[in-house]
Amino acid sequence: MLSYRHGFHAGNFADVFKHILLCRLVQSLLGKDKPFFYLDTHAGAGRYDLTSVMAKKNREFNGGISRLWEKADAPEAVRDYLAVVRAINPTEELQAYPGSPLFVRHFLRPADRMMLCELHSKDAEYLKEEFARDRQVSVQMLDGYHGLKAYLPPIQRRGLVLIDPAFELKDERARLLEALTEAYKRWSGGIYAIWYPIQDRQTVDWFHRQLIRSGIRNILSAELKIYDEEMPLRMNGTGMIIVNPPWQLDGQLEAFGPWLWQAMSQQGQGGFKVNWLVPE
Numbered sequence: 001m002l003s004y005r006h007g008f009h010a011g012n013f014a015d016v017f018k019h020i021l022l023c024r025l026v027q028s029l030l031g032k033d034k035p036f037f038y039l040d041t042h043a044g045a046g047r048y049d050l051t052s053v054m055a056k057k058n059r060e061f062n063g064g065i066s067r068l069w070e071k072a073d074a075p076e077a078v079r080d081y082l083a084v085v086r087a088i089n090p091t092e093e094l095q096a097y098p099g100s101p102l103f104v105r106h107f108l109r110p111a112d113r114m115m116l117c118e119l120h121s122k123d124a125e126y127l128k129e130e131f132a133r134d135r136q137v138s139v140q141m142l143d144g145y146h147g148l149k150a151y152l153p154p155i156q157r158r159g160l161v162l163i164d165p166a167f168e169l170k171d172e173r174a175r176l177l178e179a180l181t182e183a184y185k186r187w188s189g190g191i192y193a194i195w196y197p198i199q200d201r202q203t204v205d206w207f208h209r210q211l212i213r214s215g216i217r218n219i220l221s222a223e224l225k226i227y228d229e230e231m232p233l234r235m236n237g238t239g240m241i242i243v244n245p246p247w248q249l250d251g252q253l254e255a256f257g258p259w260l261w262q263a264m265s266q267q268g269q270g271g272f273k274v275n276w277l278v279p280e
């Protein structure tokens with residue numbers, strides 16, 4: 001039984017970080033005419049109502065998208081991201097927040113395809129409704145780790161996989177590492193983006209060490225922390241692993257990361273860091 005609902009967290013600082021990076025990765029795929037494939041293993045509901053009881057319970061979006069919504073000096077990478085949020089909020093007021101599937105769908109060309117896996121029955125239902133008449137998008141109520149086996153390698157031969165679990169299970173990281181290693185054996189040329197929370201450093205270091213030992217090449221990590229002190233029960237920061245990052249992504253991240261950190265860090269704590277875990 002899954003208890004996690006992304007609706008409580010939609011638009012928080014971790015979502016902002018993840019979705020800006022996601023938009024960057026999609027932009028890099030648009031640089032070539034050949035169609036691409038996108039697999040979202042933990043797709044969520046697709047779209048979130050920020051006026052709902054769920055979103056308003058802790059108003060996490062106040063520490064995330066609300067802090068960017070009216071910024072006039074956003075760097076290009078952030079402007080691409082904001083364009084998608086604006087597209088689903090046609091009035092000036094911020095009322096809805098797109099999930100990862102809607103961010104990617106915004107940029108898709110007619111020959112590109114996306115496959116979405118979501119295991120929570122209610123969120124899978126919302127996702128199916130969202131894309132019911134969309135022939136470029138397929139939604140499966142399926143374990144995303146099984147999805148990696150079922151849909152990789154894709155016929156398009158180029159593309160992006162987002163692995164964005166809820167981390168509510170104790171063995172999530174171990175399961176993720178096993179599934180990623182298997183997926184990479186089947187399709188070593190794909191871009192993989194893996195989101196993770198930063199609660200305590202020890203857990204993150206363990207996760208990084210396992211990645212370094214996995215045999216996977218070309219692994220970049222980017223981290224945004226908004227607190228100096230690491231309190232294990234709080235999300236102190238957020239990170240993304242990128243396997244096979246597009247050329248010059250590290251430089252792009254270094255360029256807009258500090259701006260993003262400044263916008264997200266409420267007390268000027270934490271920081272932004274880009275680090276190669278395994279070179280090419």
Ligand SMILES: C[S@@+](CC[C@H](N)C(=O)[O-])C[C@H]1O[C@@H](n2cnc3c(N)ncnc32)[C@H](O)[C@@H]1O
Pocket residue numbers: 002004005006018040041042043044045046098099100101117118119120123142143144145164165166
């Ligand atoms: C962090 S949320 C995803 C958010 C979404 N990717 C976004 O950025 O908008 C994680 C989602 O994974 C779903 N989930 C949990 N375990 C899963 C699994 N094994 N396979 C597929 N979905 C799963 C949860 O129901 C939840 O909706």
